[in-house]
Amino acid sequence: MTWGAPDLRGRVAVVTGASRGVGRGIALVLGECGATVYVTGRSTRAHARAKGTIDDTAAEVTARGGRGVAAPADHTDDAQTAAVFATVARDEGRIDLLVANAWGGYEAGTEGFTDPFWEQPLDRWDAMFTAGLRAQFATARAAAPAMVAQGDGLIVLTGGTDMRDYYLGNVPYDVVKAASSRLVVALAHELRSHGVAAVGVYPGFTRTEAVVDAFAKQGAEPPPETHSPEFVGRAVAHVLADRDRMALSGTGGQAATLARRYGFADVDGREIAPFALSGEYRLSGPSA
Secondary structure, eight states: OOOOOOOOTTOEEEESSOSSHHHHHHHHHHHHTTOEEEEEESOOSSSOOSSOOHHHHHHHHHHTTSEEEEEEOOTTSHHHHHHHHHHHHHHHSOOOEEEEOOOOTTTTOOTTTTSOGGGSOHHHHHHHIIIIIIHHHHHHHHHHHHHHHHTOEEEEEOSOOSOTTBOOSSHHHHHHHHHHHHHHHHHHHHHGGGTEEEEEEEOOSBOOHHHHHHHHTTTOOOOTTOBOHHHHHHHHHHHHHOTTGGGGTTOEEEHHHHHHHHTOOOTTSOOOOOOOOOGGGBOOOOOO
């Protein structure tokens, strides 16, 4: 398995939450494929919230052969979301891809993340559903009119899960992941007759900056089953380039599953197996 970058020159993409992590990895790969990429997020060089900014990501998209455009936006603010897509419509005249990736679900903190749900703070639920699921829906809603008008387009959600037979260790997290996967199904149903696809591309265990830092604090490296953020980007790029992508509409799977479909490896040449939780998290059926 190797990587042959699909030709996405002339395609226009919006990737939300792309200052770091999975969003950044997706944006960089789309740039490598020649696409114009609007990079959204709240962290800018003028107002950096953490390591990585949308300006840095946009510059690297351009350096890789695409055209990166930094588009500051907080996708919990509908006016800011609308402004991004108004700018794309004005300056590009079309949009081929939305990657609804922005995730603010950890802003209520992760302390006691696996404690019983009745001991969890209620604002953890609010953060996951407002800055996660609602942000995905709001950006899909903002992108859809242009895609419907042109009779073509792809909406990718990264927030779901294909591990439906497992409990994900935290009630709000488990429910929001399931809801995001269902959002893919519902969007696809309404968009299908307009020639627009909705597909879930879900990261496995990803070596994001936060994951690397967390392991480093313990004097360790992330385990070998992790993959790069750009591995998810390769999956997104292949789905966008797929002339038969409508066959995938309404479905979702890990980037590793799509890697087998399209025949690509991670940036270090490794084949990645789909991530699976241990048996203790498997949901049991009702007792007989």
